[in-house]
Amino acid sequence: MTSLGEGEYALLDQSWHDAITPDAARRMLIAAAHAFADKGYHATTTRDIAARAGMSPAAVYIHYRSKEDLLFQISKVGHERSLKVLTAVQDPDPRDRMAKTVAAFARWHAEFRTTARVVQYELGSLSPEHHAVVAELRRKIETHVRQIVEDGVKAGSFETPDQNGTALAVLSLCIDVARWYRPDGKRTPEDIGTLYADLALRMLSKSV
Amino acid sequence: MTSLGEGEYALLDQSWHDAITPDAARRMLIAAAHAFADKGYHATTTRDIAARAGMSPAAVYIHYRSKEDLLFQISKVGHERSLKVLTAVQDPDPRDRMAKTVAAFARWHAEFRTTARVVQYELGSLSPEHHAVVAELRRKIETHVRQIVEDGVKAGSFETPDQNGTALAVLSLCIDVARWYRPDGKRTPEDIGTLYADLALRMLSKSV
Numbered sequence: 116m117t118s119l120g121e122g123e124y125a126l127l128d129q130s131w132h133d134a135i136t137p138d139a140a141r142r143m144l145i146a147a148a149h150a151f152a153d154k155g156y157h158a159t160t161t162r163d164i165a166a167r168a169g170m171s172p173a174a175v176y177i178h179y180r181s182k183e184d185l186l187f188q189i190s191k192v193g194h195e196r197s198l199k200v201l202t203a204v205q206d207p208d209p210r211d212r213m214a215k216t217v218a219a220f221a222r223w224h225a226e227f228r229t230t231a232r233v234v235q236y237e238l239g240s241l242s243p244e245h246h247a248v249v250a251e252l253r254r255k256i257e258t259h260v261r262q263i264v265e266d267g268v269k270a271g272s273f274e275t276p277d278q279n280g281t282a283l284a285v286l287s288l289c290i291d292v293a294r295w296y297r298p299d300g301k302r303t304p305e306d307i308g309t310l311y312a313d314l315a316l317r318m319l320s321k322s323v
Numbered sequence: 324m325t326s327l328g329e330g331e332y333a334l335l336d337q338s339w340h341d342a343i344t345p346d347a348a349r350r351m352l353i354a355a356a357h358a359f360a361d362k363g364y365h366a367t368t369t370r371d372i373a374a375r376a377g378m379s380p381a382a383v384y385i386h387y388r389s390k391e392d393l394l395f396q397i398s399k400v401g402h403e404r405s406l407k408v409l410t411a412v413q414d415p416d417p418r419d420r421m422a423k424t425v426a427a428f429a430r431w432h433a434e435f436r437t438t439a440r441v442v443q444y445e446l447g448s449l450s451p452e453h454h455a456v457v458a459e460l461r462r463k464i465e466t467h468v469r470q471i472v473e474d475g476v477k478a479g480s481f482e483t484p485d486q487n488g489t490a491l492a493v494l495s496l497c498i499d500v501a502r503w504y505r506p507d508g509k510r511t512p513e514d515i516g517t518l519y520a521d522l523a524l525r526m527l528s529k530s531v
Contacts, residue, residue: 155363235502236444280510280518283503284496291499294443295491302488310488317526 131196131227135188140178142168144192147185151233156186156240186237187245193234194252197223201259209267210316216263217285217315218308224292225304231293260286264319273319285315339404339435343396348386350376352400355393359441364394364448394445395453401442402460405431409467417475418524424471425493425523426516432500433512439501468494472527481527493523 135141146167150159161182165172179185200223206212224231241249261282267273275281292307302310340356343349354375358367369390373380387393408431414420432439449457469490475481483489500515510518 154365157362157366232444236440276521277518280515281522284519284522287499287503288492288496291495291502294499295495310485311492313484314489314492314526317528318522320525320528 131193131230135192139168139170139174143170143175143178144185144188147182148189148230148233151186151189151237152229156182156233156237161185183240183242183245186233187241187248189230190234190238190241190245190249191252193227193230194249194256196227197231198252198256198259201256208272209263209270210272213263213267213273213285213315213319214312216260217289218312220286221289221292221311222304222308224289225296225307228293228296231290235290235293257282257286267319272321274321275319281318285318288314339401339438343400347376347378347382351378351383351386352393352396355390356397356438356441359394359397359445360437364390364441364445369393391448391450391453394441395449395456397438398442398446398449398453398457399460401435401438402457402464404435405439406460406464406467409464416480417471417478418480421471421475421481421493421523421527422520424468425497426520428494429497429500429519430512430516432497433504433515436501436504439498443498443501465490465494475527480529482529483527489526493526496522 132141132144135144143164147159147164150163150167154163159182161175162172164182164185165175168174175185179188197220200219201216204212204215204219206215238246238249261279264273264275264278264282264285268275268278288311292311296302296304296307340349340352343352351372355367355372358371358375361367362371367390369383370380372390372393373383376382383393387396405428408427409424412420412423412427414423446454446457469487472481472483472486472490472493476483476486497519500519504510504512504515
């Protein structure tokens, strides 16, 4: 029930940064994401990022205006990609749509945990203009999941005392996978996706 | 059903740092928690912490060996307090025990979100010896919630395809409250506790 379609899998297997060109800009973005995850945004210098990418500090400024611009690009591309992963699921049945959406979103946060952590924990370091762009993407993600809950309630598939609170909780559960997931742990990203799809349906179940 | 007993409420209303003495040591610990939350552990200096506490940089070393020692004390006291909040709930019925435990744990993460974020996101900055102490407290927290799940399954109150995975998910849901909770938002810590208690029972419901 929770297995994804071919196009949905293709999207998950594609890294969030695949669309960034040229190659040097992509390498720098990946280096920045890892540096921010290791030391935090404030303790990272553009020199650290250049060193990780095997480039000169000046090379950073060919592609990015500032360290904050790098954080913004990581946040923007990361949110765009996770929104794409959510919206790729097109099942007409709200239960199946919710299960597949949660499976894909949870799996994405396990696979791209380093980016996801930076994106989630460093929101406050974005400039107000950049924060507004990312906040709009976050609203779209929330609205998308709220809509599935609403559709399910209307269709008589879901029952909940708090539609928006439950939609938020489902998203929160998936996002927090990025905090605790370890690739050397017992569960694969797919296992987590399957478990979380079931938990989300239980959270919205009619029969409690 | 999910309302807490008097002793449980008293524990929640007490700040995590109330037991730290003398007053100067407590002020420093609170200043450090806020500085780490704002700038990240690596970008914070003991000078920053002293300035926030309104003390001289040398005064820090009267009470703490190093910046890392401050992080360790915050992590240790934070984990000890959240474990205490969990174990204060003593209801004999597994459903009621789970509901009250989740309500208290979720509420704690809303109330003490700044500390909780530092504690959760800066685990990797602890020395190996200090990390081991905190890891032991984390295992106790996990074991406690797993035990409630196990008791509920044995008593026929809960049904789940994955006891440990669901226990972890319940904890994760509560911990992530520290990331998204805003005191100026629509929901109070109590509202979140009530909603999450219901969601946890749904996640373990027999009737799905």
